[in-house]
Amino acid sequence: MTRSVIDPITRIEGHLRAEMEVTDGVVTDAWISGGCFRGMELVVRDRTPEDAAYIVQRICGVCPVSHMHSASIAAEQALGITIPNNARIIRNLIEGAQFLHSNILWLYNLAGLDYVNPLNALGADAADAYDLAAELGTPSADFVGLQDRLKKFADNGQLSIFSGNWFDTGEYNMTPEADLILTAHYLEALQMQSKASEIAALLGGKMPHIMTIVPGGTAFVPTAEKLDDLKGLVDEVYQWVADTMIPDTLAIAKFYPEATTFGKGIGRYAAWGVFESPFDEGTSYADRMRNRYLPAGVLDENFNISDPDESKITEYVGHSWYEGDADLPPFEQDTKPAFTEYDVNDRYTWDKCPLYDGKSLETGSFARVLVAYKRGVPFVKQHVDEMLVALGAQAGDLSVLQNTLGRTAARQVETLYIATLMKEWVNELCEAIKSGDSEYFRAPEKSDGEGTAFWEAPRGALYHSEKVKGGKITDYQIIIPSTWNLSPHDPKGNYGPLEQALIGVPVADVEKPINALRTVHSFDPCTACAVHIVEPKTGKKFETVTSPWGVK
């Protein structure tokens, strides 16, 4: 038995530590520690709901739009505003642009380097790479030029972002030609993620940290020129996504069949739903959630689906650095941080343990795709089934995807779906404007209330809830996707979703546990926002504490 620790885990957002017990080359016990310590809910108190929308997005530079969007929805719920239809479409477009940006960046530039070794591409035969690209059905690029560029880079002798890499573990399986193709796409992806961000900037001013989603609608009003630019950008990103991402996913799957044998996790999933379909004042919030383009739902171990129920959500703090071991709904907690030490047998993280009906849930793109499948969203159903067949499984057998590779692969179905929807929404917006609708914003008519947003960030289910009195926020609560995924053991000692997924992962080298890293990245963790309510407390010792940033 030996311990394997990854700290810091890179190519994620924020700082995170994974500690694993390894027995006979397999992970037998796991503890995830992470979080951050910035006091967001306290900063927005006593400020206005619209200020809160601008401030809370600063919790995360990767998914700021979702936070601003959620804060705006929570304010609209609190102040009784139904946003105009045009605002709904524009907000979908901004959110969609962020999802495309985030999903592209994640697959190629964050998770990708767990599978792709750009330095190995130096040994490729460029001519063979063209043949292989044709065989894989993925686009070619200037492979000769790229190899030349890589050679210059390698000859220079400095490794830059590849310094200290784990490429020498013997667990990178791709041929030099495949590495060359995927490296070309790594570089294209860097450009395409920024194109997707450009869409968010066109409609939102800049990205990250957009400016135009406000409680009541949008500050952005499209002009003919902006619509032209929008259509051009959306079409360009769509085309690249459609041509490249699913073939590349299947290529990775081909070289890493072993990644289907570990990383299942707890097998229960939640999605709160994202991208609003048309709704009006009469639509209940539950209906809105069900009708979203990616709908809301909770799945049990047997893929049985139910509607989310806010009253079932609690947060347990018995393994986290807070006083006591309460398991209470968000607003009923009076959580005070109480640092002890990093002790995996007791308390070991800043992350609370959110529970739904007493059980933890996995959230994220994989959960959204599974929920959409079970809700019968035609596009998702068709493309998931096609992917299953391409992987050599039966259409409809979702269990084939319940592993590290499946979690990584299913996300591209979502990416393609969103890219397709973006094109539809551009047309929808043009039609709406042509029909004479010129309303983009509705001001609140009251200044007191309570409202909750169930929404999704690219990394999963996002919950914002606020209480407003006299136009000012008196209490604000956020439950972030990674809080669900990175949660510690529950009151009964069951593992959190990522912890459970790590159990059984093969580790050949405890110094460089690459399969564990692949599994962590399949969740696309985002720890900067995972833990966020804290106050300073003096007089406590901190020598051995793993703190927000995840350490011994």
Next chain:
Amino acid sequence: MDKQSTASEFQGMLEARGVSRRSFMKLCGTLAIMAGLGEAAAPRVAQALEESVIGASQGDLYPVIWIEGASCTGCTEAFAQIDAPDAAAVVLELISLNYSETLSAAAGHSMEKAKEQTIEAGNYILVYEGAVLNGWNGNALRVAGKTGNEHLIEAAEKATAVVALGSCAVNGGWMAAAPNASNATGVQAFLKEQGINVPIINIPGCPPNPEWLCAVLIQYLLLGELPELNAENKPTQIFGQTIHDNCQRRGHFENGEFVYQFGSPEEAKGYCLYPLGCRGPQTKANCGVVRYNHRRSWCVEAGAPCIGCCEANPNNPGQNWIEVNTPFFKRHRDLNIGDFKFQPGTIAAAVLGIEAVALVIHGFGMKAAGRVPNGAEFEKKRAWDAKHPEKSIGVYDDAPKSDAKKGGDE
């Protein structure tokens, strides 16, 4: 010394990536202006780019350590959106980014080792993103067995220069806003307190425009000099003028043509966002010139008033952009009186105030005095004002404006 790449090789590389000579020279011009050299220096920048670092064949990439403190990763994300050179070119051909928690292939102890070796070798630039947290004696932020502050001290002591990137790194940013739960501060104040004397370049913004960092890096790496800095160690060429000075909607301000509500017809006309609380007149940055995301747009162009995210006094975390500027959609200078803070609620009615009335009179006066003869079409009475007489900030004289001097141009 191994041979340097030649201009033609470099040009070939640019062409292979679809960069024409013309757009390359345009880039050099932008960089030269941002580096404070003036556009005339573009050929000098071009020559430096062609003859030195990019594409060089032996160990010529300048080492950079990029540490994320208490950050949201937004500054790194912004960097990934950089225009020309793009992010890949920067990390492959300009700098050797030996430590980046978001971009590095390595993880865990291998990462830390890469950083240690870089520090040991010396002669590198440290980019620090995120706030410095003093809470719990610095233990609020720990990475790989040490406090975040220890990492900062180690990396800063031997650095050639430290770039405090983003408003959080400059003075704590939003984390320093009341109640400042984690006792956040900025890099400059922290290092001063620690007695570490290293050149600091403050680049505020939330996020900072990646072109700003690129301009500073290129000026240093290629021309061997730090940019000219103001008293707050911010590059003067970037942070020397207000947003308002260079705003594309400035003409409408002069004309007294304003947006009073989000998403309104006035917004469609691109009128001035001043009544919605725009902080352009008091926030210093060249956002409107450089623009964001491949120069696609920027806040004001998209219809959002500037919220002053570049406001950051490096010597005072209390003077962070949130504290100074909320409520964002109110003109509020009069509302902060000494320590007394008044935060009005609601977005419903946009600002009313003596200042705004004075501005409209000023605008009318400009028009009446014929100082803006070719401006946008002048409405005798703004449609919005006529519809909302109780909220209007325009002061109208019912008598016909026959007297050209009327309106007070004095």
